[in-house]
Amino acid sequence: MNKIALLLAAALAACGSSDSGVGAVIDLPAARSDGHFFDHPFPSDLRLTADGSPDVAGYPNPTGSSLLGDLITVAGDRRGFTTQSTTYVRFDGRIAPIDIDLVIMPGDEAVVRLVDIDPESPARGTQYPV
Structure with missing residues (x-):
């Protein structure tokens, strides 16, 4: 799961282009407060x-x-998370819409990508389009 967390962090850091100003919200202390x-x-x-x-303290139940x-x-009574989970990420602005027929290829132009940042991985630095 630690590798998944690292890949997710790298993917979130890559979200949005430098000119969009839109980024993932990552604020764990705030996430522990209501709302x-x-x-x-x-x-x-x-x-x-x-x-x-x-x-799961503070999980919304409106x-x-x-x-x-x-x-x-x-x-909250179980250990760990499922290995095949949906990940929920909030962004600080609107994400530019993309054409659903667009084929996302690996590389610097990929809208969203996972990057292997594990120092022990033989595939370190490899980008995977999402």
Whole structure:
């Protein structure tokens, strides 16, 4: 999971072009306060407690749903995150729309890309278009 967190951080840092001014919001301390849960990507290894369970404090439940409340409780009782998860990231502005038929090729022109930054990886520096 640590490699995934590093790849996600690299991908988020690459989001948006330098002239767009739009970037990912990554503020873990703020994310622990009411109404700001998504001020840090979720899931993230930085949201794990000392025993390895997810810190889901502040996860929004605007309608007070008992089902969602139970799911939040169960999520906090488990160790780690799923290995095939959707990742939620909030941005500080509008992201430019792209044509859904656009084929995103590897390289500097890729709109979003994951970058292998693991110093032990033989593929370090490899970019993967998303």
